[in-house]
Amino acid sequence: MFLPAPPIYPVAGIREIEARVMPGAKPSLMERAGRAAAEDAVRLIIDRPGPILVACGPGNNGGDGFVLARHFRQAGREVLAAFADDPARLPPDAAKALADFRASGGEPVSSLPSAPADGWALVVDALFGIGLGRPLTGRHAEWIAALSHLPAPRLALDMPSGLDADTGRVLGTAFRATNTTTFIALKPGLLTLDGPDHAGDVSVQRLDVDAAGWLEPLGHAVRPSLFSTLLAPRLRNTHKGDYGDAGILGGDAGMCGAALLAARAALWLGAGRVYAGLLDPHAPPVDVARPELMLRPAAALPGHLSALAVGPGLGQSGAAAALLREAIARDVPLVLDADALNLLAADPALQRALAGRAAPTLITPHPAEAGRLLGRDTAAVQADRVAAALELAARYRAHAVLKGCGSIVACTDGHWYINGSGHPGMASAGMGDVLTGLITALLAQGWPADRALIAAVHLHGAAGDRLAREGIGPVGLSASELVDTARGVFNGWMVEANRSGNGG
Numbered sequence: 242m243f244l245p246a247p248p249i250y251p252v253a254g255i256r257e258i259e260a261r262v263m264p265g266a267k268p269s270l271m272e273r274a275g276r277a278a279a280e281d282a283v284r285l286i287i288d289r290p291g292p293i294l295v296a297c298g299p300g301n302n303g304g305d306g307f308v309l310a311r312h313f314r315q316a317g318r319e320v321l322a323a324f325a326d327d328p329a330r331l332p333p334d335a336a337k338a339l340a341d342f343r344a345s346g347g348e349p350v351s352s353l354p355s356a357p358a359d360g361w362a363l364v365v366d367a368l369f370g371i372g373l374g375r376p377l378t379g380r381h382a383e384w385i386a387a388l389s390h391l392p393a394p395r396l397a398l399d400m401p402s403g404l405d406a407d408t409g410r411v412l413g414t415a416f417r418a419t420n421t422t423t424f425i426a427l428k429p430g431l432l433t434l435d436g437p438d439h440a441g442d443v444s445v446q447r448l449d450v451d452a453a454g455w456l457e458p459l460g461h462a463v464r465p466s467l468f469s470t471l472l473a474p475r476l477r478n479t480h481k482g483d484y485g486d487a488g489i490l491g492g493d494a495g496m497c498g499a500a501l502l503a504a505r506a507a508l509w510l511g512a513g514r515v516y517a518g519l520l521d522p523h524a525p526p527v528d529v530a531r532p533e534l535m536l537r538p539a540a541a542l543p544g545h546l547s548a549l550a551v552g553p554g555l556g557q558s559g560a561a562a563a564l565l566r567e568a569i570a571r572d573v574p575l576v577l578d579a580d581a582l583n584l585l586a587a588d589p590a591l592q593r594a595l596a597g598r599a600a601p602t603l604i605t606p607h608p609a610e611a612g613r614l615l616g617r618d619t620a621a622v623q624a625d626r627v628a629a630a631l632e633l634a635a636r637y638r639a640h641a642v643l644k645g646c647g648s649i650v651a652c653t654d655g656h657w658y659i660n661g662s663g664h665p666g667m668a669s670a671g672m673g674d675v676l677t678g679l680i681t682a683l684l685a686q687g688w689p690a691d692r693a694l695i696a697a698v699h700l701h702g703a704a705g706d707r708l709a710r711e712g713i714g715p716v717g718l719s720a721s722e723l724v725d726t727a728r729g730v731f732n733g734w735m736v737e738a739n740r741s742g743n744g745g
């Protein structure tokens with residue numbers, strides 16, 4: 242049974258939901274948040290005696306911390322709450338949480354206590370949540386640096402302090418959590434850019450709020466349930482023509498391997514026939530390790546294809562640009578990757594041609610390619626990856642994946658997805674070519690373009706994760722190895738989907 246894809250809301254969405262739920266909420270959302278976080282915390286300290294340190298900040302995140310601290314006091318645990326902001330400026334709920342903590346016999350200390358001889362059982366970061374408005378400096382930054390290095394489970398409430406909830410950017414400095422309990426729903430900043438390195442394992446505590454019932458989410462975390470209905474078993478009475486003809490165009494001198502990797506991935510993920518059109522005039526006529534592939538000169542790809550990818554090893558020659566122009570004119574699902582994106586970024590005529598396509602287009606830029614496509618530098622793209630991916634999708638009328646930590650898939654209908662599979666061992670040569678091949682295979686088999694992109698991105702990372710679990714990576718994992726494993730993971734998903742009634 243595949244789990245549903247959890248919704249993701251930016252801060253504005255969380256605030257909107259909060260404003261609708263807040264007025265009548267009993268117990269208050271803060272009471273629910275502090276209690277839910279305490280329940281997560283109990284699991285972290287099951288075998289850990291000793292005191293708990295809770296660092297509380299000047300807003301409602303601090304209030305959550307006081308509620309958690311009170312619950313542990315009432316349960317008989319030793320708790321130290323550190324709080325050095327102005328109590329008179331606490332928002333009303335947080336002021337009440339502090340008063341309740343005091344009423345339970347607790348009293349905050351105004352500087353970070355030194356660690357007990359046997360260490361803390363748990364360190365809780367309740368300094369800042371979604372209200373973080375600027376880079377952290379001074380005492381707050383010092384506390385966060387000190388807390389981040391304590392050798393104990395480190396639990397962040399809602400967000401690791403210092404991490405921008407919308408973008409995953411570190412504002413000044415950010416808490417390094419082993420675990421994060423986030424409230425109501427996921428936020429993009431937990432899942433992309435610097436988020437995963439700071440949030441650790443993320444638990445979502447919904448606080449009995451049906452977020453999607455209040456506000457339709459545009460963002461989701463990727464789970465196989467997003468495409469499980471497409472994982473149907475093959476009918477017996479079928480032949481290779483039913484599974485599509487995939488074309489891969491690229492492979493100029495010195496870069497044939499890129500096109501071959503994409504082609505192999507397309508074949509291994511089930512495309513009926515795979516053609517590789519290679520620009521290098523000295524390209525081999527056959528892939529001896531994969532003789533099933535049909536290698537052709539770049540200009541000799543068949544007229545009819547079910548899906549076409551342009552880019553792996555393409556280069557930026559005049560011949561490459563001409564082939565790209567012809568490819569864009571084909572009425573076929575089209576994947577653009579690597580130098581196809583660089584050529585596109587530099588040529589307004591190609592961009593106009595792309596905008597006029599009726600068949601779906603998919604683009605797979607890494608942040609530097611995305612920057613070229615959007616006419617800005619890489620840092621500006623990374624500053625807000627969700628916004629950049631959505632802008633790419635709108636401007637190029639294409640489903641776009643912005644690769645990197647927490648790849649963002651943005652669709653032309655405005656929906657977006659953040660993928661959590663994969664690891665940094667996949668930052669190696671040829672990985673992007675394999676992804677292009679996987680996408681092309683699913684398109685060739687008739688998958689809707691948005692689902693093909695989401696599934697291939699998730700599969701690519703899941704294959705890397707499986708290999709890393711087996712000791713093949715993260716260090717030294719090669720793109721070729723990923724191809725076989727992606728096939729295994731995908732077939733496993735099909736078994737799972739059909740066991741659970743093919744509905745996720």
Ligand SMILES: NC(=O)C1=CN([C@@H]2O[C@H](COP(=O)(O)OP(=O)(O)OC[C@H]3O[C@@H](n4cnc5c(N)ncnc54)[C@H](OP(=O)(O)O)[C@@H]3O)[C@@H](O)[C@H]2O)[C@@H](O)CC1
Nearest residue numbers: 259270271299300301302369370371372373374375376399
């Ligand atoms: N939403 C919900 O449904 C629920 C929300 N809940 C909880 O509330 C949290 C949001 O609370 P929040 O809005 O009070 O914001 P929060 O993160 O505590 O920080 C605001 C304070 O920080 C300050 N400040 C900001 N940046 C700063 C900086 N760099 N350096 C120094 N100060 C800085 C800012 O001051 P100001 O900018 O006004 O000077 C203000 O005082 C949310 O994350 C969750 O934990 C749950 O209880 C229940 C459900």
Ligand SMILES: [K+]
Nearest residue numbers: 366369398400
């Ligand atoms: K926090």
